Amino acid sequence: MTRVRPFGEAALLVDPLPGVEAQSLAASLRSEPPDGATGAVAGRASVLVEFDPLRTDADAVAAVIEERLGRPAALVPGRQRRIPVVYGGAMGPDLADVAEHCHLEAAEVIERHAGSELTVEFIGFAPGFPYLGALPEELRVPRLATPRTRTPAGSVALADGMSGIYPAELPGGWRVIGRTPVTLFDPHREPPAYLMPGDRVRFEPIDETAFARRAGAPADW
Amino acid sequence: MTIEVVEPGPLTTVQDAAGRPGWRHVGVPQGGAADPWAARLANRLVGNPDGAPLLEATMHAPTLRFGTPSAVALVGELDASVDGLPLTSGVAREVRAGALLRIGSGRDARGYLAVAGGLSVERVLGSASTDLRGGFGGVEGRALRAGDRLGVGTATGGRHRWLGQWPSGPIRIVAGPHADRLDPAELVAGAWRVGADADRTGARLDGPALSVQGPTEIASVGLPLGAIQVPPDGRPIVMLADRPVTGGYPVPAVVIGADIGRMARLRPGDPVAFASVSLEGARDALRRMNDELAALEALDAPGDDELGWAGSHG
Numbered sequence: 322m323t324r325v326r327p328f329g330e331a332a333l334l335v336d337p338l339p340g341v342e343a344q345s346l347a348a349s350l351r352s353e354p355p356d357g358a359t360g361a362v363a364g365r366a367s368v369l370v371e372f373d374p375l376r377t378d379a380d381a382v383a384a385v386i387e388e389r390l391g392r393p394a395a396l397v398p399g400r401q402r403r404i405p406v407v408y409g410g411a412m413g414p415d416l417a418d419v420a421e422h423c424h425l426e427a428a429e430v431i432e433r434h435a436g437s438e439l440t441v442e443f444i445g446f447a448p449g450f451p452y453l454g455a456l457p458e459e460l461r462v463p464r465l466a467t468p469r470t471r472t473p474a475g476s477v478a479l480a481d482g483m484s485g486i487y488p489a490e491l492p493g494g495w496r497v498i499g500r501t502p503v504t505l506f507d508p509h510r511e512p513p514a515y516l517m518p519g520d521r522v523r524f525e526p527i528d529e530t531a532f533a534r535r536a537g538a539p540a541d542w
Numbered sequence: 543m544t545i546e547v548v549e550p551g552p553l554t555t556v557q558d559a560a561g562r563p564g565w566r567h568v569g570v571p572q573g574g575a576a577d578p579w580a581a582r583l584a585n586r587l588v589g590n591p592d593g594a595p596l597l598e599a600t601m602h603a604p605t606l607r608f609g610t611p612s613a614v615a616l617v618g619e620l621d622a623s624v625d626g627l628p629l630t631s632g633v634a635r636e637v638r639a640g641a642l643l644r645i646g647s648g649r650d651a652r653g654y655l656a657v658a659g660g661l662s663v664e665r666v667l668g669s670a671s672t673d674l675r676g677g678f679g680g681v682e683g684r685a686l687r688a689g690d691r692l693g694v695g696t697a698t699g700g701r702h703r704w705l706g707q708w709p710s711g712p713i714r715i716v717a718g719p720h721a722d723r724l725d726p727a728e729l730v731a732g733a734w735r736v737g738a739d740a741d742r743t744g745a746r747l748d749g750p751a752l753s754v755q756g757p758t759e760i761a762s763v764g765l766p767l768g769a770i771q772v773p774p775d776g777r778p779i780v781m782l783a784d785r786p787v788t789g790g791y792p793v794p795a796v797v798i799g800a801d802i803g804r805m806a807r808l809r810p811g812d813p814v815a816f817a818s819v820s821l822e823g824a825r826d827a828l829r830r831m832n833d834e835l836a837a838l839e840a841l842d843a844p845g846d847d848e849l850g851w852a853g854s855h856g
Binding site for chain 1: 563566568570571656673675678716762763765768770790798799825832
């Protein structure tokens with residue numbers, strides 16, 4: 322049962338809420354904000370709604386949230402995106418471990434990953450970092466026991482049934498099976514992120530010689 | 543008009559009070575001044591709009607040379623001087639062309655220096671704030687270096703002295719959404735110190751290891767400023783300006799908005815005591831902070847002893 326409750330004196334938390342509905346509610350609250358609201362942030366299964374307590378009160382904001390929850394979730398039409406990726410080798414140091422964990426050959430892991438159409442469920446953790454789901458069950462792997470302090474930019478990784486892509490060099494515990502040469506986040510572009518919630522993503526295997534050629538911002542940004 | 547960075551200090555960055563709260567849906571942290579109250583106040587003292595870009599200095603801090611005459615204001619307990627004469631926190635000071643402003647260390651971890659007219663810095667994603675992890679905003683997305691030159695805008699407002707004061711006593715918290723898994727009373731009862739690893743992302747606290755009932759992780763939620771996360775190692779973290787957009791650990795309590803600035807000015811090793819307040823108490827505290835920030839006394843034009851460079855006018 323979805324609740325709306327305080328999260329500090331200047332915010333409300335709406336949870337639990339399925340991911341698609343959370344995205345839809347947050348987008349609605351951003352485009353038509355209640356009086357005094359200052360922000361809406363979707364989590365995996367929740368929405369944080371911030372407001373100025375000196376301009377409005379929690380009850381007034383909650384009433385608007387309740388009304389929006391009653392509206393059907395507006396599914397944002399996603400775009401089709403192809404992400405080129407070099408699998409394995411130095412760019413995919415965890416591919417062998419993932420294959421072993423899943424009782425598959427490395428080639429079978431690649432086949433299942435590249436053969437899936439994944440949806441951007443959520444952007445979080447870092448600017449432009451897409452959480453892509455859902456992977457076939459046979460590719461479910463846990464996070465690394467010891468996260469890397471540096472995961473190279475472009476790393477394509479798996480954890481907990483999802484796939485993710487590191488837009489920049491970051492610490493991280495996801496298992497890296499490949500790397501993409503394309504730019505995913507640029508604060509000077511409009512929009513700054515290439516992938517947005519609702520987009521449908523397919524990974525396209527490429528070989529290392531094509532990597533340099535495909536580097537940079539995708540043509541369909 | 544430019545300001546030359548003679549000595550940058552360990553971490554001096556361009557920030558603004560609000561950061562960039564409108565890009566969190568693509569994973570960009572809000573950022574901005576770790577103490578938004580002090581940043582707003584420093585700007586008001588030199589007649590700037592609250593949101594003008596300014597400098598955030600950390601621990602011990604920069605030496606700057608001013609190319610042309612201007613006015614500055616420091617907010618924060620850091621030893622500072624202009625041409626060797628002490629610069630007090632909370633009051634605007636005229637600086638002459640060629641003046642050397644030195645900021646050292648003091649009781650506060652952070653201090654804010656505003657210049658009349660605001661710093662001229664390109665806005666990225668709507669803000670002049672520096673996103674250090676992302677490498678954008680402020681000056682090339684990084685801390686200041688020796689030799690950097692900062693442009694300054696046109697001064698518009700007048701100079702002021704602050705007549706208000708910051709709150710004192712324990713840092714006030716309200717119950718968070720996961721107070722059923724960890725009673726906020728445990729935060730109130732514990733003896734805490736700011737950890738050596740505290741930074742703009744969060745103030746990690748040293749003290750008794752807290753244990754959360756039930757699952758140690760949660761489905762990631764958006765994190766408001768001041769949310770106290772408790773990861774599996776039991777060390778609470780008070781989330782500050784550079785916190786990631788979402789977090790996956792339970793939040794038993796939230797530091798109230800009125801006290802987030804005090805929290806951000808605590809130094810590693812400083813003791814921290816918490817006290818629980820109601821949501822209404824938190825709102826009242828917010829109202830009082832806004833009133834305190836409005837307690838300003840206009841200063842006369844140069845000639846006023848407080849503003850003039852005491853002693854020589856050469």
